[in-house]
């Protein structure tokens with residue numbers, strides 16, 4: 392892996408369609424509109440943090456909204472990924488300050504790591520205990536085909 396991999400940003404993709412149990416049990420507003428989903432709230436708060444350049448954020452982390460990542464039973468979910476690096480799917484998130492700090496600090500450690508595998512001690516406890524998947528970077532040959540057999 393060349394050094395340019397370490398300079399590229401890591402991306403937090405937040406599932407904005409996630410609904411927690413609390414969302415599902417909340418009464419429907421009288422005007423019939425749907426209340427804002429927990430995933431959308433998480434995404435908006437992360438964006439606010441990034442825009443305000445508060446602690447834990449940096450230029451090497453980008454935030455993007457996505458729809459379902461098939462972790463609905465463990466909402467809210469977000470992934471942390473970058474080209475050529477390991478990718479993580481993290482569950483049971485919410486828009487609390489503590490979870491925002493967890494996600495942003497993990498993404499910063501992911502961006503700073505060579506292969507997307509920050510040392511265990513650099514991973515927030517919530518991330519250690521709520522990682523649903525750790526996906527290996529694809530292995531491609533020069534012509535773009537997979538080298539896997």
Ligand code: FES
Nearest residue numbers: 406459460462463
């Ligand atoms: S709706 Fe968020 S993971 Fe399915």
